[in-house]
Amino acid sequence: MNPTRYAIVPKHPAAHLFEVTLTLADPDPAGQRFTLPTWIPGSYMVREFARNIVTLSAFNEAGRTVKIEKTDKQTWQAAPVKGGTLILRYEVYAWDMSVRAAHLDDTVGFFNGTSVFLLPAGREQAACVVDIQKPAGAAYADWRVATALPEARGTKRYGFGEYRAQDYDELVDHPVTLGRFELATFKAHGVPHDIVIAGRTVRVDIDRLAADLKRICEAQIALFEPRTKKAPVERYVFMTQAVSDGYGGLEHRASTALICNRSDLPVQGRPEMSEGYRTYLGLCSHEYFHTWNVKRIKPAAFAPYDLSRENYTSLLWLFEGFTSYYDDLMLVRSGAISEADYYALLGKTVGGVLRCSGRLKQSVAESSFDAWVKYYRQDENSPNAIVSYYQKGSLVALAFDLAIRARTEHRKSLDDVMRLLWQRYGRQFYNGKMAGVGEDEVEALIAEATGVELGPLFSDAVHGTRDLPLEALFEPFAIALEPQPGNGKNGQGAADAKRDGKPSLGARVRGGAECVLAAVHDGSAAQKAGLSAGDVLIAVDGLRVTGSNLDTLLSRYLPGAAVEVHAFRRDELRVVRVKLDGPEVTRYKLIAVEAKRGAPARRARERWLQG
Known part of the structure; x- marks a missing residue:
């Protein structure tokens, strides 16, 4: 089978248009079909990349037009080409400044292959060659190419020219930056x-x-x-x-x-x-950890990916959640951040999970499965309806790690689980052994790697909706978990901060000239008073409210005070009486209690944080 050949050029940077030419020396004699992925791995939402194809035409090697028709939202069917080459030429609109699709202007170009490279049906395993071409004009003379795709012979690293991939999956798994x-x-x-x-x-x-x-x-x-x-x-x-x-x-x-x-x-x-900068390093650490956990150690549902439709798995808590646990843990283990910084990051995650009542309604396994329709399509009620398999998944990993360490006296840990997953599923994944982790295998794999049967902890953490017993799990490490109201004074204890902190409506507000309720939490003062997401607050006790002064106005009151709120819902004015909540707990503080267990607890923490 001849290679599938692509050429891509930033044809009109000011109009945000890439031009792609696809050349097939041996098209299907019955008529070649082409498709474009509907989603990109790692971002679990159907994004309909084909909607960005602006023009498309087909012709043979003599330049004669070949009939081609669109048969559904992402598929094109070409007429038979007898004994010759089939060439497609099409334009892709690229104006998505994100990591998921493609972007082009006169300063920079970026694309993922899933957004720009049509797949000829039946050629998933064919080798691919892509010629990345420089845009025309002196203004682009100093542009370069950045990608991990291997260069073809004659192409210099960071240079324009031909790059190669063993198959289509490898081609679209290497983003490209130009400029x-x-x-x-x-x-x-x-x-x-x-x-x-x-x-x-x-x-x-x-x-x-x-x-x-x-x-x-x-x-x-x-x-x-x-x-x-x-x-x-x-x-x-x-x-x-x-x-x-x-x-x-x-x-x-x-x-x-x-x-x-x-x-x-x-x-x-x-x-x-x-x-x-700490946040940025955590992001880099997260994505780098995925080099093992999800790019090579995969759920069976992703081995291989089907990019034409949703691929469902209940294991994103393992692949995204465990990665979210290790991203910050590797920062402290490597010495990039301090132990105190790590505790602060962990406390923020705990607060993020416990602040939203959706955790009491949806398990992380359900959240993983519903990522396509819930997590990536969040609305104003999402904090009350769903749990993040990233955030809670990271706490599940923490809980398992602490439990394993305590039960084995630190002879084993979650690190051993990750190594077993790597050895069994990941190490040879791109060398012909494309097996993935089964939906019901994880608990047994943990027991095999560590000798620890997690039992009810596993069931509750993965399939249940009760809060994780973090206080008990931290106890052998002499770590206390203390709630910190987000607007309490630094250094206060939880009780003092709750008493002295600013009251709240129990709602998230969009800032700006208008004070718009973005989300209203279950059981909050706002919800009890009949306020809803989308309502525009205009006054509290007769004083004008904006998106930037609400906290200042509320700081004049004590928790439990009743205030009169004027708000617009659409074009209707509403007047409600709100009994203010106490300060919201936005994060938790982790405190090493040295006097409690002394040297054994200190050594336990060192083994955990130093690996």
């Missing part, structure tokens, strides 16, 4: 890792970033391969688009596409660890 970008390279256990930062930036300390990522990557490689320290890739690329306001990441087999606030990147001459 001007900062570049640095470091080696993690001997494997080159590139850092690419596109977008306008100021004095980024890329050397510091490289040093921090090197430590994080080496810690993760050693977790999965403690003896050989062998990375699962020959080269890896962190590609980041820096913007004024954005956050996100998407994993790929040898790279990750990231988007961040430019202010989150480290600044030359400022060695402090800012909250934004």
